[in-house]
Amino acid sequence: MRMQFKRYIYLAMFTMLLQFIVFKYFYPFPNFMQDSYNYLRSAAANVDANMWPVGYAKLISVVGFFTHSDTILVFIQYCFYHICALYFFYTLQDLTYVHRWVRRIVFCILFLNPAILYLSNYVTSDVYFIGISLVWISQLFRLVYQPSKWLLAAHLLVLMLAYTVRYHALIYPIISITVIVFCPFSVRVKIASGMIMASVIGGFMLYTTAVNQQVMGTRQFSAFSGWQMASNAVYAYAHMPERPPLDVPAQFVAIHAKVVPYLDSLQRVPMPQRPDGWPMMAFYLWDPGSPLQPSPGAVNIADNAMHLRQMAAVAPLYNDYGKYLISQYPLQYFRYYLLPNFFQYAYPPVENLAVYNDGRDTVWPVAQAWFHYPSNKVYTRSGVRELVIFDCYPALMLIVILFFISGWIAYYRVGGPSFADNRFRSALRIGTFYWIVHYGFSVLASPVVLRYQLLNMILGAAFGLLLWQINILRIPAHRKHSAA
Template identity: 40%
Template sequence: MAFTVRYNALYYPIISILVILLMQESIKTKIFLILMLLTPISLFVIYTIRTYKANTGITQFSTFGGWQIASNALFMYAHIPSPGATPIPKEFKELHDITIKHIDSLKHVKQRPDNELGIYYLWDDNAPLKLYMAQKYAHDTIPYLRQWALVPPLYKKYGLWLISKYPIGYARYYLLPNLRNYCYPPTEFLAIDNIYTDTVEPAAVNWFRYKTNKVTARSKDRKIIFTELFPPILTIINLTFFLTFIFFIFSRKFRLVDPYYRKTVIIVALVWISNLIFSVFASPIVLRYQLFSLIFTFTFSGLLVMSIIENVTKRESHPL
């Protein structure tokens, strides 16, 4: 289910397969369980590819991937002080020229729209990716959705080319800022009621069965202050999990606990590390992307803390 809602769940099947392989079951049972796991996912992938093909004429699983890779790379490239002269492959020249002109224009802006990692290079009509698409299909009658689906292969190659040329810059201007966002994720849209508007789209009216497209807010400025509590809470939860896990694996109890419990702790840590790596590399992190991580890490942080307290209590009750 999570896989169909958001592609942050792409690595979940890998974790599930690892858990199945660690089970004390026969090889036939393990193969059966893995097939049961992969079958619905495979059907969803096939369905998505066919749907894209039917609507855009292009065979691909996710058109969004190419846009995202290029966007991540542009956040990096736009902040490199002196990228230097680099031979530009012919297929990227037109797009790169637009990028250079855009970056030059940002030097004259007091408040740059790309100061923080976000959606600027993905969705802004004045950013290079949207500009290139608009210019390329300016005199074409191709529907917008098909235009949007035609450019990702080029954007993916362009983004990977920029990253390969400036790997250190990518680490400094994209990965490190995104790692900070993982530790303290921006609230983004969750802190604003209906994105400062008092109306909703017809689709929302139909879905929620509203009587009108007008919506109200509890606060005059439409800010949801409550959500501002979650970034520091998530920071504390992640730090607690990391410290308690390190303490636990280096403690005597880790060697003495039930093997199943030990495997569970290792798998939990693997999920946490996988989520961190995938999140940092995939796209700019915001709070709404980390809700699963918040619930998951909070639960197992509590279990680890209780385990450590129990261990300390036993030591005090039975001193050597």
């Protein structure tokens, strides 16, 4: 088994280097989106709090201590993902018997996935977070059958790292604590690990809140959450066929007076041409023309420290405003935001993966300064025609979900839990629990897009293959038993 895994390590290293060399020939510059410039500004200013968690900005800073080469940064995050994916790949081999064809398909999904390759070329936290998450969930699988205190300590460190990178990690402590409770540890170890987790995460939140007050002038853990609440509520409010006049509380009069005329103007725009049309995107959160923006029409808002401070200053008010709109129209909020986002989770829009550099041939000054570019011009040698491949990914995500669910149902119909490996049964429960919690959190939190779903695509495909492998190998015996 170990010799076989060594061969896969060498193959993964070879394919990684080959893909990277060929890819960087066609894409000599990284890919940038609005988030990228905020991370670069955070790294350049060495701040400890911002609109997003600063874990990825710290990675940029660490790499920048040695070199400001964009190629090195992209290679490091691509290599980091591969190391994490190898750990996940090796963990799957420990869960149950894996047929060689299943192993080969999972290898291709992990290491020959075009979405991972292109996402690694982005200056964003996405592929970094996917790598951390693969290690995090692999450790959860192992803690059930390999209850080592060292592994538990390592898991707490990985959990903390994930927490500093993306707000999606807010659900990770819930899942980790639930799994640890059922692990074969003593009650003392379980209580101690829960207290350590709570104290470390609580300390991080208190520190971030204090730094936010220093940097942005507002005491809050995340200014982003207040804006997201308002954005989601206004999206639903904007799509209501009729909006009766609201006698809003005094603190919301000013913002409501900006929102209503703007939404009224959209009624004259056909739905396909509306900026807040389908698929759902974070239009009201980030678009310069959004009525929620403190300075309408501002440009480079993610790279504008003063603008971000203005956004942070009104975030608590926006959080309350969003909750107020939802409380006034709960059914409409479900109909025009939650329900569409529920389906968008299964068929996520491609968003930034479908374009290079947001369709521009220039970058913002912060990127030019950080990477020491001689000019703000960037280019590719590919013509980006191949990006059409990502138009297939939303349908692929839907297929993966159906593949996993059908495999899960068939697995129970053939009595899979009665003969499957204990390790696999535990991992399947953990993976299913994660998916349910993630589904609920994602739908409630923000509009779902493809790059947020790549981890789920990997997990769904891997477990779907393992489930159908068990079904195919055991169905004949099950039918024979039923006939008898």
